Amino acid sequence: MTPEAAIGGNARPEVEARQELYRSMLRTRRVEEAIVDRYAEQEMRCPVHICIGQEAPPTGVSAHLQKQDHVYSAHRSHGHYLAKGGDMPAMIAEIYGKADGCAVGKGGSQHLIDLDAGFICSAPILASTISVGVGDAWAARQRGEDRVIVIYFGDGSTEEGAFHEAMNFAGVNKLPVVFVCENNLYSVHTLLETRQPENQTVRRLGPPNGMESFDGDGNDVEEVWRLAEYAVNKARNGGGPTLLEFHTYRWMEHCGPLDDTHLGYRSAEELESWKTRCPVDNYRDRLIEDGSVDQAWLDSAEKTLHREIEAAFTAAKNSPFPDAEELFRHVYPE
Amino acid sequence: MTREIKYFEALREAQAQCLESDRDVVVMGLGVPGPTGVFGTTKNLVDDYGPDRVFDMPSSENAMTGMLLGASGNGMRPIMVHMRVDFAVLSMEPLVNQAAKWHYMYGGKMRAPLTVRMIIGQGWGQGPQHSQALQAWFAHIPGLKVIMPTTAHDAKGMLIAAVRDDAPVISIEHRWLYGVSGAVPEEMYETPIGKARIMRPGKDVTIVAASYASLLALRAAEMLADAGIDAEVLDLRTITPLDRQSIVESVRKTGRLVVADTGTAEFGISAEIVCAAVEGASESLKTAPRRVGLPSVPTPTSPALSEHFYPRAINIAEAAAATLGAKIQFTEPETGKWHDVPDPSFTGPY
Ligand SMILES: Cc1ncc(C[n+]2csc(CCOP(=O)(O)OP(=O)(O)O)c2C)c(N)n1
Numbered sequence: 148m149t150p151e152a153a154i155g156g157n158a159r160p161e162v163e164a165r166q167e168l169y170r171s172m173l174r175t176r177r178v179e180e181a182i183v184d185r186y187a188e189q190e191m192r193c194p195v196h197i198c199i200g201q202e203a204p205p206t207g208v209s210a211h212l213q214k215q216d217h218v219y220s221a222h223r224s225h226g227h228y229l230a231k232g233g234d235m236p237a238m239i240a241e242i243y244g245k246a247d248g249c250a251v252g253k254g255g256s257q258h259l260i261d262l263d264a265g266f267i268c269s270a271p272i273l274a275s276t277i278s279v280g281v282g283d284a285w286a287a288r289q290r291g292e293d294r295v296i297v298i299y300f301g302d303g304s305t306e307e308g309a310f311h312e313a314m315n316f317a318g319v320n321k322l323p324v325v326f327v328c329e330n331n332l333y334s335v336h337t338l339l340e341t342r343q344p345e346n347q348t349v350r351r352l353g354p355p356n357g358m359e360s361f362d363g364d365g366n367d368v369e370e371v372w373r374l375a376e377y378a379v380n381k382a383r384n385g386g387g388p389t390l391l392e393f394h395t396y397r398w399m400e401h402c403g404p405l406d407d408t409h410l411g412y413r414s415a416e417e418l419e420s421w422k423t424r425c426p427v428d429n430y431r432d433r434l435i436e437d438g439s440v441d442q443a444w445l446d447s448a449e450k451t452l453h454r455e456i457e458a459a460f461t462a463a464k465n466s467p468f469p470d471a472e473e474l475f476r477h478v479y480p481e
Numbered sequence: 482m483t484r485e486i487k488y489f490e491a492l493r494e495a496q497a498q499c500l501e502s503d504r505d506v507v508v509m510g511l512g513v514p515g516p517t518g519v520f521g522t523t524k525n526l527v528d529d530y531g532p533d534r535v536f537d538m539p540s541s542e543n544a545m546t547g548m549l550l551g552a553s554g555n556g557m558r559p560i561m562v563h564m565r566v567d568f569a570v571l572s573m574e575p576l577v578n579q580a581a582k583w584h585y586m587y588g589g590k591m592r593a594p595l596t597v598r599m600i601i602g603q604g605w606g607q608g609p610q611h612s613q614a615l616q617a618w619f620a621h622i623p624g625l626k627v628i629m630p631t632t633a634h635d636a637k638g639m640l641i642a643a644v645r646d647d648a649p650v651i652s653i654e655h656r657w658l659y660g661v662s663g664a665v666p667e668e669m670y671e672t673p674i675g676k677a678r679i680m681r682p683g684k685d686v687t688i689v690a691a692s693y694a695s696l697l698a699l700r701a702a703e704m705l706a707d708a709g710i711d712a713e714v715l716d717l718r719t720i721t722p723l724d725r726q727s728i729v730e731s732v733r734k735t736g737r738l739v740v741a742d743t744g745t746a747e748f749g750i751s752a753e754i755v756c757a758a759v760e761g762a763s764e765s766l767k768t769a770p771r772r773v774g775l776p777s778v779p780t781p782t783s784p785a786l787s788e789h790f791y792p793r794a795i796n797i798a799e800a801a802a803a804t805l806g807a808k809i810q811f812t813e814p815e816t817g818k819w820h821d822v823p824d825p826s827f828t829g830p831y
Binding site for chain 2 (some may be wrong): 169187189192193195217241244245248250251252253254255256257258270271272273274275303304306307308309334335336337341342343402403406410411469471473474475480
């Protein structure tokens with residue numbers, strides 16, 4: 148069964164929802180570009196994993212999430228955080244290691260948190276948060292909470308035993324989880340072929356673990372939106388977990404702000420061909436074409452974002468560093 | 482004139498020579514044959530030894546450790562590489578429950594000549610889950626050997642010794658040592674596992690250290706020398722089996738002890754070293770030993786906090802002076818605005 152058939156055709160979001168999808172993708176793109184532009188200043192002294200090129204999955208998934216829903220992520224988490232409503236200034240301040248950071252400067256880019264927004268955590272150990280998210284879903288059901296848990300991870304994480312173990316438990320217990328794999332073909336510099344059987348997708352791992360699975364174009368935000376609508380609704384209505392795999396691509400180096408085609412593990416042509424599938428620009432063109440937005444709307448969206456992002460960076464730079472005593476605070480609950 | 486190469490080049494050369502001299506040696510790990518070759522330590526090895534012997538792996542540390550352990554039981558001598566020690570946490574089961582016990586449980590009939598390289602380090606906001614120094618964990622497990630070479634010379638000689646050793650050996654390498662150069666012979670040689678070395682002889686106080694902390698200890702010894710205190714620096718090189726004899730001999734000579742470690746001080750290896758000195762040289766100790774290590778706090782990410790988290794040479798110098806009852810105002814050499822990179826030429830990210 149094709150995903151389209153499974154989820155009932157080619158439904159499209161309403162115009163306002165389309166605009167919001169675009170605005171959300173653009174927001175992540177512009178924030179990431181701002182980080183890239185400023186990283187050489189060396190004031191952001193922590194590793195950053197840039198998600199330019201991968202804006203569609205978090206955007207299309209988050210469109211169906213409510214505030215009480217919980218999101219877990221891994222190292223490439225800026226997009227997941229922002230799309231779930233994470234506090235942008237707190238994220239930027241965290242990357243700067245400042246007192247106003249979402250983790251008071253104790254986490255950095257790889258440990259974003261916003262409990263108010265339902266973004267529970269990102270973590271830089273592969274598959275580390277997957278079982279944790281499953282446990283949250285289990286507890287939500289035990290406690291009778293209306294809560295869907297979304298867990299993002301890359302193709303690399305699906306090779307860890309912890310991933311398989313957590314999937315199995317979620318499947319056995321029909322927990323309200325949506326597993327979202329962003330398959331961007333690489334794990335650092337290691338190609339997918341080296342790590343997983345040929346001609347098989349991550350999606351194959353759903354059914355043996357007792358859950359439906361779908362894969363789709365991770366650069367097409369409406370396709371993500373359709374698949375996620377199905378999976379989130381199912382989880383919310385007691386239908387159990389779903390594995391979604393989105394095929395996408397990262398544009399920048401694995402870690403850091405630069406291009407890395409000179410390393411030779413992927414070709415410049417491959418990168419360029421994925422850039423022609425830009426999730427943000429292509430969607431903009433589509434929205435112009437179908438009349439969902441016009442130039443004035445686009446200009447105003449850019450302007451608003453620009454102001455928001457500049458303000459976040461200014462606030463982060465002006466935020467003080469945490470006091471030395473903060474080093475010893477919170478090791479144990481008081 | 483002896484050739485000088487960098488620590489990371491010495492590690493690479495050791496692996497190349499092991500691959501060259503023994504068909505049973507293989508090198509495996511995430512990114513091992515990749516373009517950056519685990520900070521250069523495995524770069525291009527695949528070109529000379531082929532993808533059957535120098536290879537990448539899925540992100541499956543647990544299973545792949547067990548896999549190489551099985552291969553080692555079958556006569557191979559694998560080297561496994563973890564870009565960060567934090568990833569090896571996923572592979573503790575086969576290391577602790579299996580590899581460490583094999584020789585013992587088979588009554589000596591089975592060997593697990595597995596070498597596992599694990600990289601520790603600090604700086605550039607690596608944070609709580611990417612910068613741990615877990616040597617004490619491994620040292621606590623009977624049956625594992627744990628090495629922490631400090632110099633380029635020892636990096637090569639000890640890695641070769643580890644590969645040739647029939648026990649499972651954990652090699653803990655500090656990233657900040659990778660760029661440090663030293664004299665390294667071109668031929669294949671072994672630096673014996675289990676033997677500490679006096680890096681700097683002295684008579685007033687013994688500073689026992691390992692890995693990057695040994696470099697800090699040397700710097701501290703220079704500060705102390707300026708103040709008229711003659712410190713002996715003992716570089717452990719091996720954590721287990723611990724060279725208790727060298728510790729005891731040095732403490733008998735100086736009567737004072739400071740231990741410096743890259744790991745958490747509490748329940749860390751410094752406690753074992755103090756214990757070795759007390760058990761073996763209590764009559765020589767003129768004052769209570771001191772230790773310098775990390776506070777029992779997860780590594781913070783912010784440079785403003787990590788600056789107070791990592792001990793520096795001056796802290797070791799102060800501890801040593803304190804064992805002599807001396808109150809000295811040491812001045813630290815200027816290190817630039819940031820303390821979270823090995824030298825100012827480093828611009829991140831790791
Ligand atoms: C347990 C563990 N092993 C290795 C690593 C090193 N590492 C960090 S990111 C990464 C690549 C992961 O690839 P993928 O999950 O596909 O995510 P992507 O970076 O492509 O977004 C690896 C191997 C890690 N963080 N954790």
